Amino acid sequence: MISEEQFNREIKGIISNAIREDVGDGDHSSLACIPKSATGRAKLLVKDEGIIAGIAFAKEVFSYVDEGLEVETLINDGSKVTHGDIAFYVKGSSQSILKSERLVLNAMQRMSAIATKTNFFVNLLEGTDTKILDTRKTTPGIRALEKWAVKIGGGENHRFALYDMIMLKDNHIDFAGGITKAIEKTQHYLRDTGRDLKIIVEARNLQEIKEILKSDGVYRILIDNFNYEDTREAVRLIGGKCLTESSGGINEETIRNYAECGVDYISSGALTHSVYNMDLSLKAV
Incomplete structure (x- = not known):
C-alpha cells in the first residue's frame, strides 16, 4: 500500500487541480458582486441519509483556498446522518467560501455515497x-x-x-x-x-x-x-x-x-x- 506521505500528496494534487479546473483566472460571479472584505458563514446541510464522508477533505480544501477560513465540525466522518443534519459550519471570507463550495460538495457527495455503500456491504x-x-x-x-x-x-x-x-x-x-x-x-x-x-x-x-x-x-x-x-x-x-x-x-x-x-x-x-x-x-x- 502507499505511504501516508504519498497519500497526502495525492490529496493535495487533487485539490490544486480541481481548483485550477473550477476557478481558472477567478470566480468572476463572486468578484463581480461581493466585496473582498465581506465575511460570512455557511453550513453543510445534509438532505439525504447514509454515512457522511469527506469532512476532513473539506477542511483541506478550505485551508488550501484560504487559511483564514474557520470550520466548526458538528459531525465526524463515518457517522450516520439523516435529512436536516448539519455537518459543519464554515466562516470567513465570503469570496473564499464560494470559491471552495463546488469542490467541497462534489467530493463530499461522492465520498459519502461510497462510504454508505461500503458500510452496507460491511x-x-x-x-x-x-x-x-x-x-x-x-x-x-x-x-x-x-x-x-x-x-x-x-x-x-x-x-x-x-x-x-x-x-x-x-x-x-x-x-x-x-x-x-x-x-x-x-x-x-x-x-x-x-x-x-x-x-x-x-x-x-x-x-x-x-x-x-x-x-x-x-x-x-x-x-x-x-x-x-x-x-x-x-x-x-x-x-x-x-x-x-x-x-x-x-x-x-x-x-x-x-x-x-x-x-x-x-x-x-x-x-x-x-x-x-x-x-x-x-x-x-
Whole structure:
C-alpha cells in the first residue's frame, strides 16, 4: 500500500487541480458582486441519509483556498446522518467560501455515497471473518478520495495503483506463458530490481489453484468468478498457505454466501463505480 506521505500528496494534487479546473483566472460571479472584505458563514446541510464522508477533505480544501477560513465540525466522518443534519459550519471570507463550495460538495457527495455503500456491504458481512475490498475501478484523477471513502465506510483498500503491489491476472498469465512462468518471472523481476512487493495471483479454476500452490511467495490468491462449491473447495485446497480473495460479479444478494465459503476478502468494484451521490448543500446562514 502507499505511504501516508504519498497519500497526502495525492490529496493535495487533487485539490490544486480541481481548483485550477473550477476557478481558472477567478470566480468572476463572486468578484463581480461581493466585496473582498465581506465575511460570512455557511453550513453543510445534509438532505439525504447514509454515512457522511469527506469532512476532513473539506477542511483541506478550505485551508488550501484560504487559511483564514474557520470550520466548526458538528459531525465526524463515518457517522450516520439523516435529512436536516448539519455537518459543519464554515466562516470567513465570503469570496473564499464560494470559491471552495463546488469542490467541497462534489467530493463530499461522492465520498459519502461510497462510504454508505461500503458500510452496507460491511453490515452484510457482520459475523463472518471476511473483509470487503475496493478495486482500481475508480474515477480517474480522484482515486485517493474514493479509496479514502471506502475506509471511512468500514471497508479496506486493495492496492492503490499498479506500482504498489503485483497482481497477476488472466492476461498477465496468458502473455507470460502460464501461471508458473508468470510467478517465476515476477520473482526474478523483484529480486533484480530490489523491490519488496506482495504478489497476488488470479485463478480461473481449481486446477489453476493447484498450480499456484506449487510456487512459494504468493501473498494472496484471487478466486475469480467461482461458484460457491468451487470457492469452498479452493479455500480448502489453499488451507491457509496464503490469503484468499473472491471477486467477479459479487453483489448484495451473493456476498454473504461467498463470505461463508471462508474467504479472507471479497473485492467489489461496485463500491466505487456504482453509487448515487448523497444530496448535500452548502447554505449561507
